[in-house]
Amino acid sequence: MLFWRWRKVVLGALAACVLLGLIVTLLMTPQFTAISTIEISRDSAKIVSMQGVEQDATDADQEFYQTQYGLLRAHSLAERVASELKLVDDPAFFALFNADKNGKLFSTAAGRSVPIASREIRLRAAGSVLLDNLRVSPTRMSRLVDISFTSPDAALSQKVANAWSKGFIQSNLERRFGASSYARDFLESRLQQLRVKLNDSERALMNYARAQRIITLPGAGKDGSEQSTIAFDLVALNGSLASATSDRVAAEARYQAYRKRPGETAEALTNNSLNDMRTKRSELASEYTKLLTQFEPAYPPATALARQIAQVDRSIAGEEARIGGAIRAGYDSALAREQALQAKVSDLESSFLDQRRRSIQYRVLQREVDTNRQLYDGLLQRYKEIGIAGGVGTNNVAIVDLADLPLRPSSPRLLLNLILAIFAGVSIGGLLAFLLDQSDETISDPSEAERLVGLPLLGSIPKLGGGTTPSEALLDRKSALVDAYLAVQTSLQFSTERGMPGSLAVTSTRPGEGKSTTALALATLLARSQRKTVLIDGDMRSPSIHHLIGTNHDRGLSNYLAGDSTAEDLLMPVPEFGFTAITSGPIPPNAAELLTGNRLSALIEELLRTFDHVVIDAPPVMGLADVPLIAGRVEGVIYAVESHGIRASLVRTALARLSSSSSRILGVVVTKFEPKRANKGYGYTYGYDYGQEKKKRSLLGD
Structure with a gap:
């Protein structure tokens, strides 16, 4: 696992953090914390039902409380507390918090401290010290706020916490009163300005109306507004004209009906004399017939009756003519009245239009008067309300608990610091x-070899320990190697x-x-598997x-x-290991020149006629041209990669160089593998150590 692989780093970071936490805890000065609790209501109780100067806060409005919390940490409040507790002139207070390191506030003369900075500077410095050690903690889902102050002096912590609560209440009251006082002063000055402005606008309106002879009747309009006399008369005349027009239309209708059928008009039908004469004529006509x-x-x-009938007809015609004259006279009278009223209306309309033209400025002045009057009345009402409500509101902040004298230090807390140190150590580790694992490109786990270098894994070789050489381990047939x-x-x-x-060649990225x-x-x-094998030392530069076989290289491949x-x-039997060897021979001036010919291929072909396998120990790839020359002449290449020893990027670079030759890389062998350092090391030690562990248990009598 990651932590197990880097356990030394993790344990080192953990030990360092725990030790540092212990040292810091022991060196810290004990601090005492005093806590006072206050309640902040959303708004103060009101005796009158008038609104105050400040805006009301609703249940959903957290802005009010955030403002109160900000006011609790105001620098002005801190300076108020510092001045009230006389901390400004107390050099011991600044020394207690190490706030005068450079000696800019006080100087020591004749064994006593003398202030050298102005009171304003010392007051600001004292307020900063108080704010740095003060904490405002609202209680969740409530209106309670804890005010805590921490200092090395328990009594000072208690004084500051209590003074802070009382100072906040006093400053809150002063701020409310100051806001009302400011509002009254502001409204008073604005009322004076509006009063003058209202008088001037009314005076300008009256002068303009007098100059333009604009006469209005208050409340004559439909909405109770003012109305001019011309408009009033015009409305009355329009009503009379409408009535006259109606009368004229009715008279004209009667006249037209008379002209078409004189005897059938309403007046003729309802005239008694005419009806009597028509009845008499009807009777005479009946007798005559x-x-x-x-x-x-x-x-x-008969002649006498005819004369009577003719006389009655003349009387009827005369009566109808008289009725027609009356109808015509009524029509002419109605028409004359209508025309006279129309003429008067036309005259008034001209006068009204002229007055409207002259009334544009009048309305502008009238609107200005109305606006000024509304503003003046509104501010006057507000001024009266503030005057009443300014002194009757109660404070919305109350002290719930005063701070007690702290008997035990609030810090340092050894157990908490050690827990934090352990947490920090584990986190840092x-x-x-x-980071180390991400930056480590070495192959720590054989299962990662194929993914990192792109070649199949042939096997992993454990690292030898206890001073055992590879030759000794190979001679032990039961060894893990x-x-x-x-x-x-x-x-x-x-x-x-x-x-x-x-034919095989074994190479690596670098030596070792x-x-x-x-x-x-x-x-x-x-x-050992009964195959005739020859081992050739192809590394002529560093054989x-x-x-490993315990001989020299006086004669060999070179x-x-x-x-x-x-x-x-050149063949040299090695009975200890069972194979035949060819050493590198004397180190040539340039090994690559010797490998460029066909001698190596001829050697391999000649050896394979006698031997089953030819194994060549090739030089490393990086920096040398020997390996591509050797790899192109064998059937396969085995690539050795040191576990935890070389970066995978270097291996890939070397393989890319090797792939340029016509060589076949069979796979990767991970060497010097340490299972305990692998991410999954528990999976590799079983096969290597099973026989040895069993042998040890048998020797121990298990």
Whole structure:
């Protein structure tokens, strides 16, 4: 796991933080905290139902409380408390909080401290000290607020906490009274200005009305507003004109009806004389008709009736003519009255339009008068309300509990500090472990090899301990090293279609990663599996195989590549390990030049006629041109990577260089692996140590 892998870093950070927390706790000066509690209501109780100067706060309005909390931490309140407790002139107060480090506030002369800064500067400094050590803590879901002050002096903490609560109440009352007083002064000055402005506007309105002869009647309008006399007369005349027009229309209708049928008008039908005459004519006409049935028209009685009928007809015609004249006279009278009223209305309309033109400025002046009067009346009413409400409101802040004298220090708290130190140590250690793990590009876990370098994992080789050399471990057939390389050999059996490759080269990114040990182990295990194997030390620049098998490199590969010797002359049996070896030979001036020819390929072909496998310990890749030349002449390349020793980016760079040759890389062998340092180390120690653990238990009598 991550913490287990970097356990030393985590434990070191934890120990450092705990030690630092313990030292800091022991060196800290004991601090005493005194707490006083106050209640802040949303608004003060009111004796009258008038609004005060300040805005009311609602249940949902947290702005009110946030304002109160801000006022509790106001610098003016801190200076008020400092002045009330006479802390401004107390050098011991500043020394208690180490607030006069540079000696700018007080100086020592003749054994006593003398203030050298002005009182204003000392007052501001004292207020800053109080604010730095004060804490305002509102109680959740309530109107209670705790005011706590912390200092090395218990009595001072109690005094400051209580003085702060009382000072806040006094400043709140003064602020309310000051707000009302300011409002009264402000309204009074504004009333004076509006009074003058109202008088001037009314005077201007009256002068303009007199000059333009604009006469208005108060309350004559529909909405109770003023109305001019011309408009009033015009309204009355319009009513008379409408009535006259109606009369004229009715008279004209009667006249037209008379002209069409004179005898059938309403006046003719309702005239008694005319009706009597028509009745008499009807009777005479009936008698005349009756006589004509017996006598001739010349008959004297008939002639007399005819004369009477003619006389009645003349009377009827005269009466109808008189009625028609009356109707015509009524029509003419109605028409004349209408025309006269229309003329008067036209005259008044002209006068009204002229007055309206002259009344534009009048209305402007009238609106200004109305506006000034409204403003004046509103401010006057507000001024009266403030005068009443300014002194009857009660304070909305009350002290619930005064601060008691603290008997125990509030800090330092050893247990809490140690818990915080442990938490900080674990957090810092975890962070360092995470950063180190993220910055660590080495292969710490064999399971990560394939993902990091892009090659299959052939096996992981444990790191030898206890001073055991690779040669000694390989000679012990039950060693963990042998078991690990057996797993590598098994993986190589499945690396090609024909099983184990005939020729192999083992290389690495840089020296010291275990490539020579891997080559030696593979040759040893192949020989033990009854396969004839030859091990060639191909690292002619820094040979190491001769050290592992206990011989020298006076003659070897360099002699063959230079054409000085044959392969048979260089073969060196190693009965201890069961294989044959060819050392590197004398170190040539330039090994790459010797490898550019076809001598190495010829050597490998010649050896494979006699041996089953040829294993070459190749030089490292980085910085050398030897490996691509060797890798292109063998069937497969095994790449050794040191666990926790080399960055994966360097391995990928080396592999990219190696891939430029026509070589086949079979896989990666992770060497010098330490299971305890792996992220999943518990999964690798079982196979390597199982036999050894069992052997130890048997020796211990388990």
